[in-house]
Amino acid sequence: MRRSQIIGFGSYLPKKIVTNDDLAKKLNTSDDWIRQRTGIEQRHIAADDELTSDIATNAARTALKDAGLEADAVDLIILATATPDNTFPATATRVQSNLGVRRGAAFDVQAVCAGYVYALAMADNMIRLSQAETAVVIGAEVFSRILDWDDRGTCVLFGDGAGACVLRGAEVGGTNADTGILSTHIHSDGDYYDMLYVDGGPSTTGASGYLRMEGKEVFRHAVQRMSEVVTAALDHNDLSVDQLDWLIPHQANKRIMDSIAKKLTLPDDKIVVTVDRQANTSAATIPLALAEARTDGRLQPGQLVALTALGGGFAWGSALLRL
Ligand code: UT7
Numbered sequence: 001m002r003r004s005q006i007i008g009f010g011s012y013l014p015k016k017i018v019t020n021d022d023l024a025k026k027l028n029t030s031d032d033w034i035r036q037r038t039g040i041e042q043r044h045i046a047a048d049d050e051l052t053s054d055i056a057t058n059a060a061r062t063a064l065k066d067a068g069l070e071a072d073a074v075d076l077i078i079l080a081t082a083t084p085d086n087t088f089p090a091t092a093t094r095v096q097s098n099l100g101v102r103r104g105a106a107f108d109v110q111a112v113c114a115g116y117v118y119a120l121a122m123a124d125n126m127i128r129l130s131q132a133e134t135a136v137v138i139g140a141e142v143f144s145r146i147l148d149w150d151d152r153g154t155c156v157l158f159g160d161g162a163g164a165c166v167l168r169g170a171e172v173g174g175t176n177a178d179t180g181i182l183s184t185h186i187h188s189d190g191d192y193y194d195m196l197y198v199d200g201g202p203s204t205t206g207a208s209g210y211l212r213m214e215g216k217e218v219f220r221h222a223v224q225r226m227s228e229v230v231t232a233a234l235d236h237n238d239l240s241v242d243q244l245d246w247l248i249p250h251q252a253n254k255r256i257m258d259s260i261a262k263k264l265t266l267p268d269d270k271i272v273v274t275v276d277r278q279a280n281t282s283a284a285t286i287p288l289a290l291a292e293a294r295t296d297g298r299l300q301p302g303q304l305v306a307l308t309a310l311g312g313g314f315a316w317g318s319a320l321l322r323l
Pocket residue numbers: 028029030033034037038113152153154156196214215216218219222250251252253256280282310311312
């Protein structure tokens with residue numbers, strides 16, 4: 001059986017750090033409120049001349065290095081982003097050029113915070129069908145450019161960053177039959193479009209607009225949908241929650257993660273948390289958390305890891321992998 005194996009992890013965070021106290025100097029907010037309601041302590045913010053393609057390229061390069069591959073091995077680049085450099089072409093094509101890749105396909109996926117799970121699902125399907133052999137799957141966002149910095153209900157929640165994984169097709173069987181990406185599940189429900197959106201765009205205002213959100217509704221759906229879709233992934237593979245080594249949920253709010261852990265009856269120490277230091281980097285949260293947990297040794301070969309996310313649309317999903 002042909003499966004996608006994750007063979008490299010990479011990340012990039014802009015140098016500039018903005019703390020809650022920094023925000024409290026300009027806004028009617030406080031470190032205390034932000035920490036208690038979200039678990040966020042600080043976020044990274046891109047420099048003025050740093051584009052999504054730049055930070056995506058940096059993450060892709062570190063993932064390729066980790067995989068021990070040169071760029072010429074790559075025949076697929078999928079970039080999950082809601083903050084592309086330009087309306088078109090796909091920012092992934094700029095990353096392709098930056099990396100010096102001259103073959104295969106490069107395109108963007110737009111599922112906001114669920115973008116990384118969508119992008120992994122697409123890359124995995126293409127690899128399984130032998131349409132691609134070696135894919136770089138990136139999540140990269142410069143959300144600081146689409147925030148209304150006068151809206152304390154949203155601007156304190158987000159940050160900028162990029163993460164990437166290298167996927168490679170492999171024939172598995174016998175003792176390694178259940179390694180690699182075991183399954184992906186993706187969903188959307190457009191009836192919730194207005195719960196989390198950007199109030200601009202080429203076919204509406206012509207300007208790129210700012211993020212708007214019904215926080216409480218998003219919170220409720222995030223807990224419900226992410227718990228459901230992790231359970232669906234485990235059921236699909238005849239696995240149970242106690243067999244999970246790690247859950248890496250989209251990092252929007254520590255309270256959302258705590259509620260998911262409770263719903264799934266998963267111990268807190270099996271959840272990888274980065275939201276405290278990075279805030280919500282949308283499509284980048286999952287690959288950033290994967291790279292961090294890989295680098296510090298938490299992720300080990302053979303472990304079972306579930307990824308899950310929900311974002312604007314609503315769009316949500318999960319991926320189950322054996323490292
Ligand atoms: O990636 C997916 C996208 N995002 C999410 O998943 C986020 C989901 N939602 C959330 O994380 C939470 O709903 C928030 C963190 C956004 C808000 O937490 P909450 O517990 O739902 O608070 P709230 O919106 O009900 O606001 C409570 C109070 C309000 O004041 P009043 O009306 O009670 O006087 C807000 O005006 O807190 C006020 N408030 C703030 N106060 C200080 C809202 N934002 C702030 C702030 N600092 N930054």
